[in-house]
Amino acid sequence: MENTTNKSFYQRFVKPIVTHKVFTLVLLLAGLWIIFSVWAPLIGNKFFAMSTFRNILESIVLSSFLTIGAGCLLISGDIDLSQAAVGAFGGMVLASAMAGWGLPWYLGVIIGLALCAVFGAANALLIDKFHFPAFIGTLAMSYMAQGLMRLFSSLGSETGTAQNIPFQKPAFLKWLTIGKVWFIPSGVFIMLIFFIVYGILISKTTFGKKVMLMGGNRQAAHLAGINSRAITYILFINSAVLGGVSGVFNTAKLGQGQLLALQGNQFTGITAAILGGISFGGGAGGMGGAFIGLLILNTFQIGMTSIKVNPFWYSIFTGLLLLVALSIDFFTQIRAGQKMARQARG
Amino acid sequence: MANSLEFRGISKLYPGVRALDDISFRAEGGRVLALLGENGAGKSTLLKIMSGDQRGDEGELFINDQQVKFADPQAAISAGISVIYQERQLMPEMSVMENLFPGALPKTKLGLFDKRKLYKDALEIINKFGLPIDPTEKVARLNIAHQQMVEIMKAYRRDADIIAFDEPTAPLTDTEITILFNIIRELKAAGKVVIYVSHRMAEIFQITDDIVVMKDGKLVTQLKTADTSEAELIKAMVGRDIGDTYASLSRNTEFGEIVLDVQNLKTPYVRDVSFTVRRGEVVGLAGLVGAGRTEVARALFGADPVTGGTIILDGAVTHFKSPRDAIAAGVALCPEDRKEQGLVLGRTIKDNIVMPVVNKVSKYKIVNNRQVDDLAEEAVEKYSIKTPTVDKIVGELSGGNQQKVILGRWTSSQMTTKLLILDEPTKGIDVGTKAEIYQTVCDLAKAGIGVIIISSELTEVINLADKIIVMHNGHVTGTVDRANATEESVLAMAMLD
Numbered sequence: 001m002e003n004t005t006n007k008s009f010y011q012r013f014v015k016p017i018v019t020h021k022v023f024t025l026v027l028l029l030a031g032l033w034i035i036f037s038v039w040a041p042l043i044g045n046k047f048f049a050m051s052t053f054r055n056i057l058e059s060i061v062l063s064s065f066l067t068i069g070a071g072c073l074l075i076s077g078d079i080d081l082s083q084a085a086v087g088a089f090g091g092m093v094l095a096s097a098m099a100g101w102g103l104p105w106y107l108g109v110i111i112g113l114a115l116c117a118v119f120g121a122a123n124a125l126l127i128d129k130f131h132f133p134a135f136i137g138t139l140a141m142s143y144m145a146q147g148l149m150r151l152f153s154s155l156g157s158e159t160g161t162a163q164n165i166p167f168q169k170p171a172f173l174k175w176l177t178i179g180k181v182w183f184i185p186s187g188v189f190i191m192l193i194f195f196i197v198y199g200i201l202i203s204k205t206t207f208g209k210k211v212m213l214m215g216g217n218r219q220a221a222h223l224a225g226i227n228s229r230a231i232t233y234i235l236f237i238n239s240a241v242l243g244g245v246s247g248v249f250n251t252a253k254l255g256q257g258q259l260l261a262l263q264g265n266q267f268t269g270i271t272a273a274i275l276g277g278i279s280f281g282g283g284a285g286g287m288g289g290a291f292i293g294l295l296i297l298n299t300f301q302i303g304m305t306s307i308k309v310n311p312f313w314y315s316i317f318t319g320l321l322l323l324v325a326l327s328i329d330f331f332t333q334i335r336a337g338q339k340m341a342r343q344a345r346g
Numbered sequence: 347m348a349n350s351l352e353f354r355g356i357s358k359l360y361p362g363v364r365a366l367d368d369i370s371f372r373a374e375g376g377r378v379l380a381l382l383g384e385n386g387a388g389k390s391t392l393l394k395i396m397s398g399d400q401r402g403d404e405g406e407l408f409i410n411d412q413q414v415k416f417a418d419p420q421a422a423i424s425a426g427i428s429v430i431y432q433e434r435q436l437m438p439e440m441s442v443m444e445n446l447f448p449g450a451l452p453k454t455k456l457g458l459f460d461k462r463k464l465y466k467d468a469l470e471i472i473n474k475f476g477l478p479i480d481p482t483e484k485v486a487r488l489n490i491a492h493q494q495m496v497e498i499m500k501a502y503r504r505d506a507d508i509i510a511f512d513e514p515t516a517p518l519t520d521t522e523i524t525i526l527f528n529i530i531r532e533l534k535a536a537g538k539v540v541i542y543v544s545h546r547m548a549e550i551f552q553i554t555d556d557i558v559v560m561k562d563g564k565l566v567t568q569l570k571t572a573d574t575s576e577a578e579l580i581k582a583m584v585g586r587d588i589g590d591t592y593a594s595l596s597r598n599t600e601f602g603e604i605v606l607d608v609q610n611l612k613t614p615y616v617r618d619v620s621f622t623v624r625r626g627e628v629v630g631l632a633g634l635v636g637a638g639r640t641e642v643a644r645a646l647f648g649a650d651p652v653t654g655g656t657i658i659l660d661g662a663v664t665h666f667k668s669p670r671d672a673i674a675a676g677v678a679l680c681p682e683d684r685k686e687q688g689l690v691l692g693r694t695i696k697d698n699i700v701m702p703v704v705n706k707v708s709k710y711k712i713v714n715n716r717q718v719d720d721l722a723e724e725a726v727e728k729y730s731i732k733t734p735t736v737d738k739i740v741g742e743l744s745g746g747n748q749q750k751v752i753l754g755r756w757t758s759s760q761m762t763t764k765l766l767i768l769d770e771p772t773k774g775i776d777v778g779t780k781a782e783i784y785q786t787v788c789d790l791a792k793a794g795i796g797v798i799i800i801s802s803e804l805t806e807v808i809n810l811a812d813k814i815i816v817m818h819n820g821h822v823t824g825t826v827d828r829a830n831a832t833e834e835s836v837l838a839m840a841m842l843d
Contacts, residue, residue, distance in 0.1 A: 204712050204713060205708075205711050205712055205713065206704045206705050206708045206711050206712075206713055207711065208713075209697070209700070209704050209713055210704055212693070212697070213690050213693060213697060213701055213704075216690035216691070216692050216693050217686075217689065217690040217691065217692075219686060219687050220681075220686075220687055220688055220689055220690055220701075221690070221701070222649075222668075222669060223647075223649060223669050223679060223681055223687055223688070224669070224673075224701035224702045224755070225668075225669050225670040225672075225673040225674070225701075225702040226670075226701065226702075226704075227668075227670055283690065283692050283693065284692065
C-alpha cells in the first residue's frame with residue numbers, strides 16, 4: 001500500500017483536479033468564453049460582460065431542474081423522455097388551479113407537483129413492474145402528459161378548446177421571476193441551491209453511492225442487497241417532480257399556463273447531463289459536471305447570437321457538440337476497457 | 347471419396363488457461379464419434395474452432411485430407427460443416443420456415459421472396475422428421491424440444507458433410523430423441539461425419555462408434571465404443587493428476603451446530619432438495635452444468651422464488667423475498683458470473699467492497715470515506731489483493747484479485763455472514779490464486795462460517811468440501827463425505843439418468 005502522507009503536493013491536490021472530467025469541461029467553457037469575447041468585438045458586439053454572464057445564468061434556470069432530474073436518472077442507468085411534457089402539464093395545472101378554480105398559488109403548486117409525481121410513479125411502474133424499456137415507457141407517458149395538459153387547459157374555456165390560461169401573478173410568483181436574493185436573481189439562487197443539494201446527495205450520501213453502484217451494474221447491485229427497485233421509483237418520481245418545478249417556473253415567468261411550455265426543452269436535460277460527463281450507460285458523473293454542461297450549452301447559444309450567427313446554426317452546432325461529448329465518453333470507455341483487458345492479462 | 351475431419355495439434359490459449367492443448371484426432375465418414383469430458387474439458391471450444399466461430403492458436407484442421415482455414419462461421423458452412431450448439435441460435439420472432447432457410451430464402455422470378463416455395467420446402471423437411479410442427483408458426487411459440495428440433499432440421503437441410511451435435515438431447519423428450527437417433531443413423535449411412543457431444547452414457551453406447559475422451563483441454567484417449575465400458579470411460583474422464591494442493595490445506599475440523607437446514611426445497615428449477623450445513627463446515631454441491639446447483643444457491647439467497655419446502659437458517663424458518671433480506675440474515679453469495687453479477691467493473695475496489703454495507707459506514711446518511719477506506723484496506727490486506735491502492739478500478743484487476751474483492755465484500759468486519767455460498771469461485775483463475783482461495787475457504791470455515799461451494803471441477807469439490815451433495819436434473823441424487831468420495835462415484839451419481 002502507498003502511504004497517503006508520502007504523496008507529493010502534485011499528487012494530492014493538483015492531479016485529482018486536472019485529471020477530473022469536470023476540469024476538461026471547465027477548460028472547454030473557458031475556451032468558449034475566450035473565443036466569443038474576442039470574436040464579438042470584431043463585428044461590433046460585446047460578449048465579455050457581467051450582464052452576459054447573468055443572462056446565461058438566468059437562461060439556464062428553466063432547464064436546470066430538468067438537467068438535475070435527468071442526470072440522476074442517467075447515473076442510475078435509466079432515462080426519462082417524458083420530463084418536459086410532464087413539467088408542462090404541471091405548469092398548466094398550476095395556472096388552472098389559480099385562474100379556473102380560484103385556489104391560492106401554493107395549493108396550485110402542490111397539486112401540480114403531486115400530479116407530476118403520479119406521472120413519475122407511473123413511469124417507474126411501467127419499467128419496473130411491466131418491464132417496458134425506459135425509452136418506450138417514458139415516450140408513451142410524454143404523449144399522455146401532453147394530452148392531459150391540453151385537456152386541463154380546455155376545462156376552463158367556454159368553447160371547450162385547449163388554450164393558454166392567463167392569471168394574475170401573486171407576489172410569490174412575481175418574486176420567483178423578478179425578485180432577488182442579495183444581488184442574485186431569485187431563480188438563479190434557487191437553481192444554485194438545487195445543484196448544491198443534489199450534488200451532495202449524489203456524491204456524498206449513502207443514497208448517491210447506491211445510485212452510482214446501481215448504474216454501474218444493476219444486477220450486481222441487486223445481488224449485493226441494494227434496493228434498486230425502490231431507487232428506480234424515487235428517481236423517476238424525482239425526475240417528474242423536477243420537471244414540474246421547471247413547469248412552475250415557466251408558468252410564473254409567463255403569467256400564464258402555456259400550451260407550448262417547455263417544448264424546446266424535451267432533450268435539454270439529457271443533453272446537458274451527457275455534455276457534463278454523465279455516462280449514458282450509467283454509473284459515472286455528477287452534478288458539478290451537469291451544471292457546467294448546461295453552462296456550455298447556453299454559453300454557446302448566447303455566444304452565437306453575439307457573433308450574429310444565424311440561429312439555425314445553433315442547433316447544428318449543439319448536435320455536433322453532443323456528438324463530440326459522446327465520442328469522448330465512448331473513447332474513454334474503450335481505453336478503459338483496453339486497459340482493463342491489458343492489466344487483467346498481465 | 348469418403349468424408350473425414352481431422353484435427354492436428356490444435357491448441358487454444360486463453361489468458362492464464364490452455365483451453366485446448368495439442369488435440370489431434372480423426373473422425374471418419376460413416377461413423378459417429380462421441381466427444382466426452384467433464385465441464386470445461388474443452389469440448390465446446392473444439393466445436394467452436396471447427397465451426398469457424400473461434401480460431402485455434404496452433405494446429406491445423408483438415409477436411410477430406412485437405413487443409414482448411416475458416417475466417418468466419420460462414421466459411422465453415424460453405425466447407426460443409428454444420429454445428430448444432432447447446433444454446434439455440436434461432437430467431438424467436440420469425441416463423442419456423444424462415445428459421446429453416448436463413449440466408450437461403452427462395453425467390454420468385456421477380457426477385458420477391460417466394461413464400462409458397464418456402465412453405466413447401468419447409469414442410470418437406472418437417473415431414474421427413476415426422477414432427478407435428480406448423481411451418482408458419484413463430485419459433486418463440488414452440489416448446490423447447492421442438493425449438494431444438496428446428497435447430498437440428500436447419501443444420502440437416504444444409505446437407506452438410508460434417509455435422510456436430512453439442513448436447514442435443516438435453517431439452518428433448520423420448521419421442522424426439524428417437525427421431526434424432528434415426529436421423530443420425532441416416533446421416534451415418536449416407537457416409538457423413540457425425541460428432542456427438544453428450545454427458546449421457548446410455549446415449550453414447552446407443553449411437554456412437556468411436557469415443558474421444560478429453561480432460562483439461564487435453565485428449566486423454568481415443569477408443570472404439572464396442573471395446574469399452576462405462577466404468578473405463580468415467581475413469582478416463584476423471585484423470586489422475588490431482589496435485590498436492592489439497593493435502594497441504596489447513597482445514598477446519600470442528601463443526602458447530604446446524605446453520606442451514608434445507609428441507610424439500612422446490613423452485614421452478616429444482617425439487618426435493620434437502621441438506622444441512624453446519625458452522626465451520628464446507629459443503630460442496632456437485633453436478634453437471636444444468637443440474638440445478640446455481641438455482642439452489644439463488645433460491646437460498648432470495649434471488650429466485652421458492653415455491654415449496656423449508657429453509658431454516660440458524661433455527662429460524664426464513665422467507666427471503668430478495669437478496670437484501672438474505673444478506674440482512676447473514677447469507678452471502680459470490681455469484682457464478684463475477685463480471686456480470688458480482689462486480690461493478692467500472693468502479694473502485696472500495697466501492698465494490700462497501701456495496702452491501704453502505705448504510706453502516708455512514709452517519710446521518712453521509713458516507714464516511716475514512717471508514718470506507720479502512721474497510722477496503724482491511725480486505726486488501728486480509729486477502730493480499732494485488733493493487734497499489736483501494737481506489738483502483740476493479741475492472742483493471744486480474745480475475746483472481748476480482749474474486750478476492752468479492753470475498754472481501756462478504757467477509758468485511760461490517761458483515762455478519764453466517765453462510766457463504768461460493769458459485770464457481772475459481773472459474774478462469776490461475777492455479778496459484780486457486781490455492782489461495784482454497785485456503786481462504788478453509789479459514790472462513792475455521793472462523794465458524796458455514797460454506798457452500800459449487801464447482802464444475804469435480805476434483806475441486808471432492809477435495810475441498812467436507813460433505814458433497816450431488817445433483818442431477820434438478821434434484822439431489824446422493825450425499826457423500828469427503829473420506830468416502832471418489833470422482834468415479836460422484837460422477838456416476840451426477841450422470842444418473
